[in-house]
Amino acid sequence: MNLLDLIGEPTPKKLGNRILNFIIIVLLLMLAPIFIAVASAVNVIWQQVLSIIVMIIAYSAVGYYAYRLLKKTANQPIFHRIDIRNWRHIWYIIGMFILMMVVQGVINNLRVAITGTSTTENQAAIEALTKHINVAMIGTMIYGVLLAPVVEELIFRGLVINYFFRQSWWWASIILSGFLFAVPHTMNLSTNIADLLAFMIYMSMGMVLAYVYKKTGDIQSNIMIHFLNNLISMIPLLFLALSRI
DSSP: OOOOOOOSOOSSSSHHHHHHHHHHHHHHHHHTTHHHHHHHHOOOHHHHHHHHHHHHHHHHHHHHHHHHHHHHHOSSOSSOOOOTTOHHHHHHHHHHHHHHHHHHHHHHHHHHHHHSOOOOHHHHHHHHHTSSSSHHHHHHHIIIIIIHHHHHHIIIIIIHHHHSOTTSOTTHHHHHHHHHHHHHHHOSOOOSHHHHHHHHHHHHHHHHHHHHHHHHOOHHHHHHHHHHHHHHHHHHHHHHHHHTO
């Protein structure tokens, strides 16, 4: 494992331009999944399918845009050839995934104990879209398991870590990455303890992933951990939907 190379100035050099780039990409990221809601709202099959196709194209375009921005500012290749024989690295990925799940579980159990609330608003929205086997559910699965891990890691780990605090305190960009990752996932301001702990669940996830990226310089490891997290979250919803057939 090699530390991420953050020597030198980021591109663009002006902080204002980097902030603007990041704001634009996050807004685009949040707009693309709206097409899943459209697919859920309409009753005509071809319109549902079209909405999901548009979502996939739009989300992929956001990912490509993020990749191009990251490629301009990163000091090393974004993606690397995967060595499946590197068991040490594989076990590291598994270990960090387990750590992330444990931290999330501890915070969620604390949230349940204090507030009696076990589901975040983001998770509730996903569950509403996956109640039944239909086009919207398939689109949600594609979005959550295949697209989001790639695009979100390019943005919230790749861009954040390479754009901000490159030469500052080592943990600064990790904390920032976790904070910025939690904002669009919690959907509202943390106005009570339940919302605050929900925010902490996503922030902790983002921080673990940011740590992995800075330690390994390999965003594919992040994508794999993120993929496993989302897959495990989606599998119970899929079985629940199948039980309703």
